[in-house]
Amino acid sequence: MAPTSRIYLTRHAQAEHNATGDSTIADALLTKLGEQQAARLPSLTPELQGVVEVVIASPLRRTLQSASLGYAEAIKRLGGDGKIVCLPQAQECNDVPCDTGSLREVLETQPYFAKYDLSLLTPDWTSKQGFYAAHSDSLDARAQWVRQYLRDRPEQHIALVAHGDFLRRLTKEPESYWANAEVRLFEFDPNAVHTDACPLTHVAHVAEGDWTDAAAPEPVPATHAALSSMEERVKQMYVPTLLICRQASLASQNDVLADLDRRLEAAERKKAEVRGWDSHKLEQRNPL
Template sequence: MAPNSRIVLVRHGQAEHNVTLDYNIPDAPLTPLGRKQAATLARTIPDLQAEAELIVSSPLRRTLQTALLGFGPALARLGGASRGLVCLPQAQECNDLPCDTGSDRATLEADPEFAGIDFGGLPDDWTSKRGFWAAEAGALASRAAWVRRWLRDRPEKTIVLVAHGDVLRQITADPGTLARAGAPSDHPWRNAEVRVFEFVPDTVHTDDCFLYQRENVAAAGGYGPTSTDIELEGLESEGGAS
């Protein structure tokens, strides 16, 4: 266990659904601009490239692409993606829309872009969006807490996690007042944004093990709305019209 770890949270670069707002794109990949945004991280955060001991990624295509492009120097130093990159399905995006649902293991293993990545830890039901993986408030909070505990229990001191806007809000749930404790953060994560967190000392040895932000590091892109943001905007529009 390394409860004093530095946790570097990263949102993926611009993805196709961020531009078209078409949430039916299966496992939406990065756009050409998103690839440039991700690659920018390899140059703009040299200290983290030198200090990261583990790169962790949601197994969706856009996060894997961001991890490979954005943390190429770190992965090269760690012995390549086969040794330095861990796929964490628990860090997948929240909603059950096609764009937020990952590809099955066989599809990922057949993609030459992801050659060398170990997908052996992906359970058969990781794309089911049911039970533990459900797009429901209770399940999402439980999954986010699971991710925090997993990060806390790793031995590495500097861990990078590449994930998605909505799930990052869950992972960075508010540790503050009783009324807000455990509620998702409302931070509007930008594409290819990097922020550094540490564990809250008072909760680090609990099941919640909340995080608090130490610093903003970089943001290579602008704000790309998540599927939840669009759903909320739609509900607000409907409410205003009625």
């Protein structure tokens, strides 16, 4: 048991359903961009690659791919992809096809996935019923089971590759959005680590991830420094845009004024022409 362990939670990289918005894609694979996102994690986390003692992953195909690519150096050091712990309890929450895994016998027929140790995949792991049901109570119970599982492992440095919705359940941070291939460090709350809930507390961002799919809302910052940082980012993002809009607005107003000036000048010329014509007529009628 290692209640003082450091848990590196990682969201999978971009998968097909993320890119297309199509939830009917069964057990979605990574896109080419997703492969690139995951493959650059080792260069972003060199220290982490050297200290991780075990890599655990949800057995959905995108999380297995993300684990192999994102923790490639650590996995090589630990003995290869066969050493990844495929944990069905860490699967995604929803009962749609893209969030439902493949049966063990199906994965074993696919060369890329047959290399993993799939011994923990029971026949019901894809059922989305009972323990795996997409029901709030079941999801909370499953998240608590995973926290207890992580707490009871002997390693001090544990990497878990999972899914956005499940990571929110696991950390009890429902408003905290995760980018593709994002890594955050958590530790167990020392005051409650021995309780059934054994909650996790956020320590640091290890790798920021990629928001290519969509810009999700930022979590509410908890400190003055975080507020200042967010304010600065907002200024950087929006002030130039506002200036452009204001400049565009001023330019538009100037165009309108210039057009009015042209119209007034034309009206004055027309008025002068009419006056000239009337004067000529009057001279013709009243010759000296």
